Amino acid sequence: MNRLHLQAVCCFAACMLTAGCGKKFNPADGAPPSPQVIDQSNAARVSVDHPEQFPLVAAQSISAPEKLNVTGTVNPDISREIPVISLASGRIVDIRARLDDNVKKGDLLLKVQSPDVTNAFDTYLKAVNDEHLANLALVRAKDLFEHGAIPQAQLEQAQDTEDDAKADLTAAEQWLSALGVDKNHPSDIVNVYAPISGVIVQQNVTNAAAAGVTYSGSSTAFVIADLTHVWILCNVYENDLPKVHLGQTAQIRLNAYPDKPLTGTISDIGPVLDPTMRTATVRIEVPNSGNLLRLGMFVTATLTGKTSQTHAVVPAAAILHLHDRDWVFVPAGGNRFQRIEVTSGDMLSGNRQEILSGILPGQDVVGDVLALEETLEAQ
Secondary structure, eight states: OHHHHHHHHHHHHHHHHHHHHTSOOOGGGOOOOOOOOOOOTTTTEEEOSOGGGSOEEEOEEEEEEEEEEEEEEEEEOGGGEEEEEOSSOEEEEEEOOOTTOEEOTTOEEEEEEOHHHHHHHHHHHHHHHHHHHHHHHHHHHHHHHHTTSSOHHHHHHHHHHHHHHHHHHHHHHHHHHHHTOOTTSOOSEEEEEOSSSEEEEEEOOOTTOEESSSSSSOSEEEEEEOTTEEEEEEEEEGGGGGGOOTTOEEEEEESSOTTOOEEEEEEEEOSSOOTTTOEEEEEEEEEOGGGOOOTTOEEEEEEEEEEEEEEEEEEGGGOEEETTEEEEEEEOSTTEEEEEEEEEEEEETTTEEEEEESSOTTOEEESOHHHHHHHHHHO
């Protein structure tokens, strides 16, 4: 019984296959259509109905100095970074500044309660008393010497004692001054002031924390950086190092302020290459008037070389700016155009754009890329 049933099923399947091979697809049958394969091997190639509506222009040529574009980050000039240190050790009782604050030279930053002041003032008072007593002894010795009561050696001894007392007094006064204490108005609270004008880029203390150099804690309370001049550190590949030299001018472009280019100068080329990336660190010094450059910013630096190169030049309207990249359309035969990525250079007079790579001088491109884009969207 099972054998007969299996034979019947096979015959039915064979009949259905035979019928299906000779019958065309009818959507009314409810079966899904066969998938159509569309060749998208070149998605950048487009077709238009009337290519003559999009005039072509031949890329011109321009000879310009060789340029190298590198990326870098903004860093403080370490020669303009000053640590704020409290020479008086003790406990912080008040903080008047915080991280990222702009401060001026002489601004009060923090107050420290320090036993060092007590010891220093005690030494100062003793030095004052010793100097006063030594001075009285010297005056007395001079009077006795004039009357022949004491020998000259004893007068010289009194003079030496007075000189030593004055030296001790001067040292005690300087100690108080170094701690930031007014000898005429002593206090165990020491004020710490900003040594320069700038921005606080590091803060290592909090209220009630230890300060100074003799207690556990950070000896450097703050670090102030003068950001009127900054460093831009770039990584230049080994093969491009011959294009870089000390004193070379660099044009700095910021993503945040594209209409405000800055100019810097290469002041150092790292002597050691990164063993993995094969790059050297190049330092560019840049004046930062207006504080446009902020620490940690990414910038693009264009280094101008000594040799010249020939580049293509096209109308600015021929360039399509899409997803932070630049493109042009070139004829691809018939009614088709090919979209090609290019690297744009400087803007030139006459609303023209320099093309560093992607096309060659003399190559035809679509002169008005926006009109072409609008037509493609309408199709």
